[in-house]
Amino acid sequence: MNKKVLDLRLAPPVLSAWVGALLLPALPLQWIAVISALALVLSVGFLIAVYKGRLATLGLVSALAVGALGGVGVSLTHSARTLAADPLARAWQGNIANIKVIAQVETPPRKYAPGSNQQIVQLKLQKAQIQGSAPVNTGLKIMAFGSGMPTYPRGTILQSAIKLEKSPGSANLDITNNGGISANSLFEIRGQLLSTPVVRAGPGGAAALKQKFATRLEEKLAAVKSPAAATLLPAMILGIRADASADSEALKTAGIVHITCVSGMHISVLISLVALLSAGFARRWRLLICGTLLVGYCLLLGPSPSLLRASVMGMVSILALAAGREPCSFSSLAAAIIGLLIFNPAFGSDIGFLLSVSSTAAIVLAVPYIEGKVQNLTTLWGSRFPRRSLKIIAGKYRDYLKKGFQSLLSVGLVSLVAQLACLPGQLLIRPGINTLSVLANVAIAPVVTLLIWGGAILVFLPIPGYLLARILAFGCEWVMVVARAISANRFAILPWPQGIPGLLALGALVAGIVFIWRCYFPKRGKRWQC
Structure with missing residues (x-):
């Protein structure tokens, strides 16, 4: 290794x-x-x-x-x-207030839960006016709840009335004496929309460009009339995830919702496409193109934790290659974690960041070992395969069959490793353990790269693309067929408690398995004493 x-x-x-x-x-x-x-x-x-x-x-x-x-x-x-020191925060003092605000959309509105009218949107306030006082400039970021909101793109300027609510742990909040309060008391500010927001201005800069690409993709997908493609492709390429629905719940139950969260997998696939298209350039120009892609793509999609983690890892690896060194995956991951936690300590308590880091760390540490085991298994499988059957298959097709078997086996093992690594984090946000996610990931593996490559071409290249959109629609339909079929299986979710009780039960199970393995399975000819 x-x-x-x-x-x-x-x-x-x-x-x-x-x-x-x-x-x-x-x-x-x-x-x-x-x-x-x-x-x-x-x-x-x-x-x-x-x-x-x-x-x-x-x-x-x-x-x-x-x-x-x-x-x-x-x-x-x-x-x-x-x-x-923010004027609105000092005037607020943790008390509930009715405020007229002008705010910028940080995260577009999404349904809080399937079948619910409640929506959640992240806003960055720009101006605020409390009753009986003059408007003040502010920079507070809040999570606001409301209903009946259309899908405002990121960067849209809204005008509305909101009610600020203090966090549960800030009963005696006194911002004027800021040395005696905690950072959580200031960061955990929630809001309730009291009126339907009015659009003051559309998005600008990178957000406007992203909206332009989203509109282009929507127009191309409208011709093929595929709900699956309209749900999956905007999320896989532009990070525009659909509202909570039956399809999104099916993806979660099947354990393949990660394909709709732009992360390291999407970044690596896109970089492989760029590297393939720039194969004729010199090494330094190819690295420059890939680095530019990472920076531009991150600015276009916005600062999501998984995308930032993948982008920083990619940039560290590119800089290592530019310096003539072999990149170290674990060191790149560690540097990304340290840098992002210093840049935004709130990532430390973000479940999405935790899941992204845990799955990546498990893959980085286990993939070399897995690749060796896959090669050994395929060699053993080839030696035990009936020779009469091998004679029927021509030599070159036999090699293709072996490579295909190796790829599917690697996908299954990597998926299993990532699922086990993410299991503690998943139990913090929802009960139950996905039991068929490895099967689902193996089933959709042949089309995921095609969907990312084809989706990127549809989004970023000004071509008609009807035939390509039709092909991608078939791929998206296959993904949703797999998700619905597995989610309909009654064994797709193993009942398991959520939160701390679930983590304690999981720890007890792992300890029991390790105990039984060490006691009853001899290692190197010696039996463990228990």
Whole structure:
């Protein structure tokens, strides 16, 4: 196995940054400032010791770990103090208020649950006016709930009346004395829309360009009249996910909803397409094109946690290749986690970011081992396959059959590894364990790359594309057929409690399996004593 993949020296800084992102926001702001200052001073001390030769690798790792904690603390302190100085936040003081606002849409409205009229939208307030006072400029970001809202594109400017609500943990909120409040008290601001928003202006910049591409894709898909394509392709290419519906629930039950969340898989497939199209260019130009694609694609789609994680990983790998070094997947992942947690500590408590990181880490660590096992299994399968059957199949077709079998087996094993890694995070947000997701991922594997490549061509190239849209519609229909068939199976979800009880039950199950395996299955001819 490649030792560079298993270079775990950045693991302590990752854990330090993540623990800081989870725990520091619950502390008073003055404590966060003190802790971050002490961590940075200690980090500098470790670096000085390393420079003087008194500490080697351990000193550098320790410096990075406490430095990551200090960086998260500084970021939290800056964000919280900026928010505490906001005029609207100081006038609000945690009390419920009716406010007229002008806001920009950060995340388009979506149904909160299937069959519900309640919608949720993320807004960045720009101007606000409390009754009896003059309008003030503000920069608060809130999650607002409402109903009857159309799909406003990201970047749309709205005017509405909202009711701000304090978070459950901010009963005695006093922003004027911001040293005694926690960062969570400032970040967890919710709102309720009191009137239907009025559109003041459309999106601009990258958001306007994204809306243009979305309109182009919608027009091309309208000719083929495929609800499956209209649901899947905008999500797979532009990150525009449909409202909660029976189809989206079928994707979740089947365990293949990840194809609608733009992440590392989509990025790698798109980069492979760009690398294929730029095969005739010099190496440095191909790397430049791929890097430009990553930056532009991230700016176009917006700062979702999984996309940012994949983009940072890709940029680190591209920079390593440009420097003439072989990229290390785990180091790239660790650098992305540390950088994003310092950039936005809220990612530490984001379930989507947790699922993205856990699945990627499991794949990075397990794929080399899996590839070796797949080659051994296919070699063993070929040796035991009836020779009479092999004579019927020509040599070249026999090779194609072997490669196809290897690909499907690899997809199944990688899917199983990713599912097991994501299982704790999934139990935090919904009960039950997907039992047939590996089968679903293997079934849709042959069409996923085609859908991403073809969807990108439909979106970004000004071509008619009716024939291509028809082909992609068949692929999307196949994905939905698989999702509906598996979700209709009564064994698709294993009943399991949600939250902490579910995690404790899962831990007990894993401990029991490990105990039985070690006690009753000898290793290297020796039986474990229990």
